[in-house]
Amino acid sequence: MHDVCIVGGGVSGLAASIFTARAGLDTLVVDGGESILARNASLENYPGFPDGIDARRYLRLSREQAENAGVEFELARVTSTEPVNERILEDGFVLETEGGEPLEARRVIAASWSDSDYLVPLDVGRIQRGSKHFVSVDDAGRTAVDGVYAAGRLADEPHQAIVAAGHGAKVGLAVIHDSDANFYHDWVAPEGYFTGRGREVPPCCEEIDDVERQARDDRARGRLLDAFEEPLDEVPTMHPSVAEE
Numbered sequence: 001m002h003d004v005c006i007v008g009g010g011v012s013g014l015a016a017s018i019f020t021a022r023a024g025l026d027t028l029v030v031d032g033g034e035s036i037l038a039r040n041a042s043l044e045n046y047p048g049f050p051d052g053i054d055a056r057r058y059l060r061l062s063r064e065q066a067e068n069a070g071v072e073f074e075l076a077r078v079t080s081t082e083p084v085n086e087r088i089l090e091d092g093f094v095l096e097t098e099g100g101e102p103l104e105a106r107r108v109i110a111a112s113w114s115d116s117d118y119l120v121p122l123d124v125g126r127i128q129r130g131s132k133h134f135v136s137v138d139d140a141g142r143t144a145v146d147g148v149y150a151a152g153r154l155a156d157e158p159h160q161a162i163v164a165a166g167h168g169a170k171v172g173l174a175v176i177h178d179s180d181a182n183f184y185h186d187w188v189a190p191e192g193y194f195t196g197r198g199r200e201v202p203p204c205c206e207e208i209d210d211v212e213r214q215a216r217d218d219r220a221r222g223r224l225l226d227a228f229e230e231p232l233d234e235v236p237t238m239h240p241s242v243a244e245e
């Protein structure tokens, strides 16, 4: 049984998974296809990229970051989610997928803009607006059902990538806090930052010395240089109604 199953490997789901996996939770992302961000032609309002970034490259790098953190991925569409039994917080949920084996997880984050039909059996509180359904959540992304959370656009956050990523991270933190993970902050600090004041390094924080800092910087620059060396051969996905014409 996974500690957390994140339905949707787009912007918010990937951000949530990076946080939960780095906190030591066994994290599975089930993704049914393509983030809506793959329709973007040039992502220019995501902080950190002065002249923007190819949205598909951003998604690819985020997924690699999740894989580095230990996240497992499964390509499948989730079709239903139900509690294993009435002891939800102990025994969790079983998620059925299209054509795949059922999956089990203690907690579920729905990050699956724009599909939440698989939550219908749980009665989490969906809101319909036009043809779209949103999932109502509290400030931390918790739904009306213990152990079930929603993140990103599905949770009615503004339709922007940085907001979806930030919300995914915030919901990931709620899952960490609701689990029994020993957690303070996910921080990497220079050697002596805590210990130099006679403090233990808090859980999920790390102190690194200058040699290690430079080694990590070398690795990070190498990875990004490789990633940006060539233009991608993928093109934006067109809106389905245009593509059909």
Ligand SMILES: Cc1cc2nc3c(=O)[nH]c(=O)nc-3n(C[C@H](O)[C@H](O)[C@H](O)COP(=O)(O)OP(=O)(O)OC[C@H]3O[C@@H](n4cnc5c(N)ncnc54)[C@H](O)[C@@H]3O)c2cc1C
Residues within 6 Å of the ligand: 007, 008, 009, 010, 011, 012, 013, 030, 031, 032, 033, 034, 035, 036, 037, 038, 039, 040, 041, 042, 043, 044, 045, 046, 076, 077, 078, 079, 111, 112, 113, 114, 115, 118, 151, 152, 153, 154, 158, 159, 160, 161, 162, 164
């Ligand atoms: C044309 C276009 C241009 C855009 N340009 C910008 C921009 O320039 N800047 C900006 O900030 N934002 C932009 N956006 C908005 C941005 O893409 C979204 O706000 C953001 O992707 C929302 O993130 P999310 O994680 O909520 O959803 P998504 O990134 O769409 O991720 C949802 C994931 O869930 C998966 N999924 C759905 N149902 C299931 C299921 N049943 N089982 C398993 N997986 C499932 C989907 O396949 C998808 O991978 C643009 C959007 C569009 C359409």
